[in-house]
Amino acid sequence: MMHFLLLFSRQGKLRLQKWFLPLPERERKKIVKDMTTMVLSRKPRTCNFLHWKDLKIVYKRYASLYFCCALENKDNELLALEILHRYVELLDKYFGSVCELDIIFNFEKAYFILDEFLMGGEIQETSKQSIAKSVEASDMLQETMEEYMSKPAF
Amino acid sequence: MTPSVRLQEMIRVIRSARTQGEERGIIQKECADIRAQFRQGDNGERSHSLAKLLYVHMLGYPAHFGQMECVRLIASPRYSEKRIGYLGAMMLLDEKQDASLLITNSIKNDLSHSSQYVQSLALCTLACMGSAEMCRDLAPEIERLLRASNCYIKKKATLCAVHIIRKVPELAELFTPSARSLLSEKNHGVLHGAVVLITELCEHNPDTLDQFRKAVPELVQIMKGLVTSSYSPEHNVAGISDPFLQVRILRLLRILGHNNDTASDAMNDLLAQVATNTDSSKTAGSAVLYETVLTIMDINSESGLRVLAVNILGRFLLNNDRNIRYISMTSLQKIVQTDHNAVQRHRGTIVDCLKDQDTSVKRRALELSLALVSAVNIRSMMKELLIFLSTCPPELRSQTTSGIFNVAERYSPSKRWHIDTILHVLTTAGGDVRDETVPNLIQLITTASELHCYTVHKLYRALVKEISQQPLVQVACWCIGEYGDLLLKGECEEIEPVQVTEDDVLDALETVLQSHMSSPATRGFALTATMKLSTRITDNVDRIRSIVSIYGSCIDLELQQRAVEYNALFKKYDHMRAAVLERMPVMGKNSPGHTNGDTSGENKEPDPSKPKPVEAGLLSEPASQVCDLLDLLGGTDTPLQPNPAPTSTPTTTSSTDLLDLLGGLEPTPVLTETVYEKNGLRLKIQCDKQTETEVMVTLIGSNSAQNDITNFSLQAAVPKSVQLQMKAPSGNVIPAHGLGQVTQTVVLNNPNKVSLKIRIRVSYSNQGVMHQDTVQIDSFPSPACQPQSALCDTYTSSASP
Numbered sequence: 009m010m011h012f013l014l015l016f017s018r019q020g021k022l023r024l025q026k027w028f029l030p031l032p033e034r035e036r037k038k039i040v041k042d043m044t045t046m047v048l049s050r051k052p053r054t055c056n057f058l059h060w061k062d063l064k065i066v067y068k069r070y071a072s073l074y075f076c077c078a079l080e081n082k083d084n085e086l087l088a089l090e091i092l093h094r095y096v097e098l099l100d101k102y103f104g105s106v107c108e109l110d111i112i113f114n115f116e117k118a119y120f121i122l123d124e125f126l127m128g129g130e131i132q133e134t135s136k137q138s139i140a141k142s143v144e145a146s147d148m149l150q151e152t153m154e155e156y157m158s159k160p161a162f
Numbered sequence: 163m164t165p166s167v168r169l170q171e172m173i174r175v176i177r178s179a180r181t182q183g184e185e186r187g188i189i190q191k192e193c194a195d196i197r198a199q200f201r202q203g204d205n206g207e208r209s210h211s212l213a214k215l216l217y218v219h220m221l222g223y224p225a226h227f228g229q230m231e232c233v234r235l236i237a238s239p240r241y242s243e244k245r246i247g248y249l250g251a252m253m254l255l256d257e258k259q260d261a262s263l264l265i266t267n268s269i270k271n272d273l274s275h276s277s278q279y280v281q282s283l284a285l286c287t288l289a290c291m292g293s294a295e296m297c298r299d300l301a302p303e304i305e306r307l308l309r310a311s312n313c314y315i316k317k318k319a320t321l322c323a324v325h326i327i328r329k330v331p332e333l334a335e336l337f338t339p340s341a342r343s344l345l346s347e348k349n350h351g352v353l354h355g356a357v358v359l360i361t362e363l364c365e366h367n368p369d370t371l372d373q374f375r376k377a378v379p380e381l382v383q384i385m386k387g388l389v390t391s392s393y394s395p396e397h398n399v400a401g402i403s404d405p406f407l408q409v410r411i412l413r414l415l416r417i418l419g420h421n422n423d424t425a426s427d428a429m430n431d432l433l434a435q436v437a438t439n440t441d442s443s444k445t446a447g448s449a450v451l452y453e454t455v456l457t458i459m460d461i462n463s464e465s466g467l468r469v470l471a472v473n474i475l476g477r478f479l480l481n482n483d484r485n486i487r488y489i490s491m492t493s494l495q496k497i498v499q500t501d502h503n504a505v506q507r508h509r510g511t512i513v514d515c516l517k518d519q520d521t522s523v524k525r526r527a528l529e530l531s532l533a534l535v536s537a538v539n540i541r542s543m544m545k546e547l548l549i550f551l552s553t554c555p556p557e558l559r560s561q562t563t564s565g566i567f568n569v570a571e572r573y574s575p576s577k578r579w580h581i582d583t584i585l586h587v588l589t590t591a592g593g594d595v596r597d598e599t600v601p602n603l604i605q606l607i608t609t610a611s612e613l614h615c616y617t618v619h620k621l622y623r624a625l626v627k628e629i630s631q632q633p634l635v636q637v638a639c640w641c642i643g644e645y646g647d648l649l650l651k652g653e654c655e656e657i658e659p660v661q662v663t664e665d666d667v668l669d670a671l672e673t674v675l676q677s678h679m680s681s682p683a684t685r686g687f688a689l690t691a692t693m694k695l696s697t698r699i700t701d702n703v704d705r706i707r708s709i710v711s712i713y714g715s716c717i718d719l720e721l722q723q724r725a726v727e728y729n730a731l732f733k734k735y736d737h738m739r740a741a742v743l744e745r746m747p748v749m750g751k752n753s754p755g756h757t758n759g760d761t762s763g764e765n766k767e768p769d770p771s772k773p774k775p776v777e778a779g780l781l782s783e784p785a786s787q788v789c790d791l792l793d794l795l796g797g798t799d800t801p802l803q804p805n806p807a808p809t810s811t812p813t814t815t816s817s818t819d820l821l822d823l824l825g826g827l828e829p830t831p832v833l834t835e836t837v838y839e840k841n842g843l844r845l846k847i848q849c850d851k852q853t854e855t856e857v858m859v860t861l862i863g864s865n866s867a868q869n870d871i872t873n874f875s876l877q878a879a880v881p882k883s884v885q886l887q888m889k890a891p892s893g894n895v896i897p898a899h900g901l902g903q904v905t906q907t908v909v910l911n912n913p914n915k916v917s918l919k920i921r922i923r924v925s926y927s928n929q930g931v932m933h934q935d936t937v938q939i940d941s942f943p944s945p946a947c948q949p950q951s952a953l954c955d956t957y958t959s960s961a962s963p
Contacts, residue, residue, distance in 0.1 A: 022220055030256040030291065037222070054520045055484040086449035086489060087409050090399065093445075112177075113170050115220065116213055119249055128289040128325040130358050132317055133351040134406045135396045142314065146279045150242045 009129035010088075011063060011078040012039070013122070015111065018072055020044040023111050024118055028129035043076050057085050068092050072108050094136070095125060101140055120146065169213045176221070189223055200231050208235060209246045216246075216253055229254050229261045236268045241280065244272070248283045257293030266296050273303045278314055281307075285318040289325040297326040301333050308340045313349040320344065320355030324362050334366050338373070345380055350397055350404055353384070357410045364417050375418050378425050382432045385411050389436055400444035412436070412453040419461030426462040433458055437470055448478070448486050452493070459497055472497070472504040479511040484520055491515065491526035498533045509534050513543070516550045525558060532565040537893045540573040544583060552590050559594035563587055567599065573892065576902075577610035581617055585634070589624060592631025600633050604640055605749045615654040618645040622662065625670055630679050636687045639674060642667060643691025644746060647698040664699045668692065672709065682718055689713060689721060693728045697743045707732055834862065838937045841928055842867025843874075843896070849942055850907070857910045857918060857942060864903040865896040867928065874904055874926040881919060885911040896926075918942060 015024040022040055031039070046058060047067045058065040060078070066088040067076040075092045079085065096106070098121050103110040111118050124139045126132060133139050172192060179185035192214060199211040212231055219225035232254060235247025255262045265287075272284035285307075288300060304326060307319035323337045341363060344356035364371040388403045388411075397404035415433075419426040436454045441447045451474055458471040478490035491512070498505045512534065515527035528550070535543045544566070551562050566587055574580035584603050588595065607617050621638040629635050642649060646667060653659050674680050674688040689710070696706045710732065713725035731739050838845035844864050851858040865871045874894045880886045891906040912918060918941075925934045 022222075025220065027256075028290065030258065030293075032256075032258065053484070055488045055522055057485065057488060057522070082413070084409050084413075084449055084453050086445055086452055086485065087406065089445050089485070090405060090449060094399075113173055115217060116246065116249060120245070123249075123286050127286055127318060127321040128328075130321055130324065131354060131406050132321055134354055134404050135350060137396055138351065142279075142282075146241075146245070146282075149277065149279055150245060 009080055009083070010091075010126065011080070011129065013075070013077045013126070014040060014043055015118075016040075016044050016047075016074050016076070017108060018048065018074070020048060023073065023108065024115060024122075026119070026122055026126070028126075044074075047074055047076055056089060064088075066092070070096050073111070091126075091131065095122065097136065098125060098139055101136070102143065169210060169217065172214050173217060176217075185221075189218055189221070193218065193223070197227060200227070204238075208238075209240075209243045212246050212250050216250055219253060225254055229259060233261055233264045233268075236265050236272075241277070244280060244283055248287045251287055252290045256291050257296075262291065262293060263295065266299055269296070270300060270303065273300070273307065278312065281315055282318055285315070285322045289318075289322040292322075292325060292329065294329045297329045297333070301326055301330075301336055305336050305340065308337065308344070313347070313352050316344075316347070317349070317351035317355045320352065320359050324355075324359050327359075327362050327366060331366050334363055334370070338363055338370055342374070342377065345377060345384070350407055354407050354410055357381075357407070357414050361410070361414045361417060364414070371418070375422065375425050378415065378418055378428045381411055381415060381418075382429055385415075385432055385436070389439060399446040401441050402444075402446045402450060405446040405450050408436075408450050409453045412450070412457050416457040416460050419457070421462065423462050429457075429461070430463060430467060433463065434467060434470065437467075437474060442477075442481075445483070445485075448481075448483075448489075452478075452489055455493060459493075459501075468501060469504055472501060472508075476508040476511065479508060479515065484518075484523060487515060487518070488520070488523050488526060491523065491530055495526065495530055495533070498530060502534075505530075506534055506536075509539070509543075513546045516546065521555050521557070524554065525561075528554075528558060528562060528565065532569060535569040535573060536890055537573045537575075540569065540575060541579075544570070548583075548586055548590070551587065556594075559591050560596070563591055563595045563599075567595075567602070575893070577606070578613055578616065581607060581610060581613060582620075585620060585624065588631055588634040588637070592633045595633055600636050603633075603637050607637075607641060608746060608748045611748070614641075614645045615648040615651075616657055617641060618649045619654050619657050619660070622649055622667070622670065623660075625674070629674055629677055632681050632684050635674055635680065635684050639671065639684070639687040639691040642671065643687075643694035646691075646695045650699065664695075664702045665705075667695065667699075668702055668705055668709075671695075675709070675713075682720060685718070686720055686724060689724050689728075693724075693731070694743050696732075697740050837922070837939050838924060838935065840935065841933065842898075843871055843924070843926060843928070845922070845924060845937070847939060847942070852942070854915060855912050857912065859908050859910070859942065861906045861908060861922070862903055863896050863905075863924075864900055865898055866900050868898055869929050870898050871896040872927045873932075874924075876906055877923045877925075878908060879921045879923075880910060881916055883912070883914040883916055884918065885913075886920075887911070 009028065011027075011029050013024075013026040013028075014022065016022050022044075025036070025040065027036060042060070043065070046060065046065070050058075050067075056066055056068055058067070063078045063080065064083065064085055065076060065078050066085050067074055068089060069075075075096070077088055077092065079088055099106040099111070099118060102117070102121055103114070121139070121143055124133065124142050133142075176185060176188055176192075179188055196211045196215050196218075199207055208231065212228060212235060215225050215228040215231075219228075228250060232247050232250035235243045236251060238244060238247065251262070251265055255265070269284045269288055272280050275281050275284075285304075288296065288304075292300070304319050304322050307315055308323060311319065327334045327337065337359065341356060341359050344352060344359070347353050347356065360374055360377070364374055385408065388408055391403050394403055397407075399405050402408070415429050419429055433454055437451065437458070440450050440454070442451050455471045455474050458467050463471075472494075475490045475493055478486045479494075481487060481490075494505050494508070494512070509531075512527055512530050515523055516531065518524055518527065531543065531547065547562065547566055547569075551559070551566065554562055567584065570580055570583050574583070581603075584599075584606070588599075588603075607614070610617070618641045621634075621641045624634060625638040625642070648654075649662055649667060650664060671688050671692045675685055675692070680688070692706055692709055696703050699706075710725050710728045713721050714729055716722045716725060731742065735742075834846045834848040836844055836846050842865055844866065846862045846864070848860045848862060849857065850860055861876055863871075863874055863876075872895050874891075874896055876888070876891070878886055878888060887909040889907040889909070891904055893904050896902060896904050908920075910918060910920070919938065921936060921938045923934065923936045925932070927933070
């Protein structure tokens with residue numbers, strides 16, 4: 009099971025944080041700090057796996073964003089790389105050539121997409137099209153309501 | 163009231179802040195607005211405000227005042243408000259907050275909502291932050307959704323059930339019946355969730371595990387379908403059909419097949435098929451292969467399959483992708499103990515990985531290389547390890563040095579090689595060795611009496627070259643002090659002769675004493691060595707006297723004390739000087755000075771009031787005589803040397819005295835018994851450790867014939883309830899004329915405490931002729947209860963010429 013998933017920029021600014029375990033706020037902040045320090049200090053041609061406490065940390069850099077997740081010992085690290093890649097593909101499909109700014113200004117949508125892909129630290133759906141359809145349908149539901157209320161979304 | 167700024171507008175404003183202070187100001191203002199908004203109640207703006215608050219929260223600012231707003235929004239009938247409300251709950255509420263309980267009712271209602279997207283929100287939130295209480299409340303609802311709903315909801319309900327089981331393990335029984343039927347679903351999402359659920363159920367309860375073993379054929383079918391299916395665009399990743407599902411199924415099969423022959427047999431074919439047919443050119447395929455290898459190694463698979471798995475790992479080692487190399491080495495590390503020979507085949511590649519750029523890969527390669535060292539490959543492996551040591555990153559140096567010392571100790575082909583290796587390490591990485599290295603090395607040197615001349619010459623030369631590596635300098639000083647006479651004699655078989663004068667030696671020691679690079683401990687060594695030389699050299703005793711008297715006023719307390727005592731030795735106790743400063747006895751590994759962390763134990767002169775165990779007549783060959791004495795105290799590795807009779811009387815009495823003085827130290831008399839003797843080959847059994855349920859013995863083979871014994875190997879058989887573990891032998895060649903021996907440690911685990919018997923088959927070649935004999939040992943030599951009688955026993959055996 010995945011313990012958490014973090015997205016942060018090269019300057020260490022947090023862009024998304026998903027926690028699959030209950031942890032107090034103070035501890036979350038500390039973990040974010042540890043992760044950003046550890047991952048940002050990695051040299052360019054090193055492997056994408058780290059050990060931290062009793063967890064395996066898998067990270068991958070996409071343009072200016074670092075995607076970082078924590079796995080338990082029995083989880084498959086290579087598959088985790090595929091999971092991170094799948095999430096990026098989903099974002100890409102939704103935003104159309106996604107970049108960091110998209111995720112900054114539409115962070116709530118990034119969360120909605122993630123919530124259709126992962127749940128409780130496990131993969132919920134393995135088909136890209138299925139996830140895209142669900143998110144689209146939810147958006148439609150929201151917009152219909154908004155149109156009805158004649159108010160802009162957020 | 164100022165109209166609320168839209169979310170994206172706010173983000174833009176915050177990002178445009180040029181300083182931290184400016185940002186804080188903007189955020190404070192925004193938070194005040196948000197709080198006002200919340201107080202206003204329902205006006206259609208609440209979701210905007212909460213969204214803004216969530217952004218502020220992500221930047222690290224406190225947002226707890228939004229918790230109640232989340233609860234209110236979740237209860238709203240509008241989907242947009244529910245959506246942001248649930249997101250807020252997942253971000254701001256966790257099970258430790260009281261507010262989280264308040265949403266239980268909303269979740270319950272939403273679980274039966276007409277819109278599946280609302281149901282989905284509720285399920286997602288419950289799986290993300292549901293506390294144990296909430297889980298208990300809502301479990302029946304989830305179970306209902308598991309059985310009767312559409313695929314979209316079913317897959318979410320399944321993962322929600324997984325979360326519930328993790329939080330409240332007793333509820334596992336609730337979900338077990340439905341879990342099995344989920345395997346017949348065609349939808350991959352539901353199938354994946356089902357596999358995760360079943361995995362969780364099996365891990366929680368061994369009975370459920372037995373129950374689900376019956377599902378192995380079904381899982382094998384599903385897996386086969388995935389592997390052989392034609393291209394399906396929906397699930398395809400780099401040519402692999404749904405690698406996520408494949409990996410999960412393989413993991414479940416691993417749990418089901420572990421320690422169970424029937425289940426393992428049922429999956430053998432499938433695993434072979436996946437292992438051979440999966441394309442590993444991309445990460446997806448490698449992920450599946452990796453999981454397959456893990457599964458093969460963890461179930462009762464046939465040996466052919468295991469070899470296939472190790473070969474896959476070997477192939478991974480050659481992969482261009484660094485991640486795959488790293489994975490391969492972590493897996494090999496796990497199996498190197500159990501499948502040692504299979505991993506040995508890939509030793510070359512592993513050693514090559516020592517040169518990789520990545521430190522993590524280097525670390526793994528180092529651990530694996532150390533695990534793969536054996537008596538056969540020790541020389542070539544050590545070459546590689548020493549090359550690695552000279553170029554390795556600083557964080558790995560101490561691990562490397564300890565590893566090298568460990569394997570050198572276990573497998574060194576000769577004493578000289580051992581000493582050379584340690585010296586090489588000390589010169590290369592002297593600063594990163596453990597503290598016990600110095601006493602260990604000194605102990606090793608004393609036991610290699612034939613190499614004293616060679617060792618002291620080598621150390622002297624190293625000392626003259628540079629004195630910055632403290633452990634090396636310490637050992638060198640000690641040796642020069644001890645064996646200075648051999649150094650001055652000038653001749654030595656194994657090294658080119660160089661004339662060393664007394665002045666040269668004293669110069670070297672004085673340089674160490676005066677250098678600012680020497681640590682206080684090192685200077686202590688140098689001073690004592692200088693003192694010892696006073697009995698070993700002839701001309702420059704005055705020079706030594708003056709050096710020693712200078713240090714009588716040294717600031718360093720330790721040095722001062724030593725110098726003062728040595729001075730006294732020159733003046734008042736000059737008649738005892740020769741006796742006090744003579745050669746040290748051979749040290750056993752358990753002797754008191756040896757276990758002492760700092761080496762001052764060996765260097766302080768023994769208390770003059772102690773009765774000297776050796777009389778004047780023995781001064782000529784101290785080492786061999788006293789070797790017997792120490793052998794009685796502890797297990798030394800040196801073979802017992804024959805002891806001329808005249809010394810028998812004084813040694814017995816003083817050995818008892820020595821034993822008394824050592825008081826609390828328990829002698830561990832090591833008894834060996836000869837069990838087989840033929841054609842010059844003698845096999846002895848030595849009892850190392852004996853408890854009620856475990857016995858550890860060492861079998862020692864020695865050869866007194868004219869020719870070497872080759873292809874020496876031992877096999878052992880024990881009674882049924884006893885477990886036998888034979889460690890790797892130290893070699894398979896026993897040199898002639900008693901020049902060397904082969905040892906092999908055997909551990910016997912005797913849980914039922916039956917009477918131990920062991921049958922040993924000895925096979926060896928002598929002068930081209932193969933011999934094979936069997937010998938049965940019915941009783942083991944056991945440590946005697948009376949130390950006194952033990953002394954006499956070992957003593958008498960050593961006295962025989």
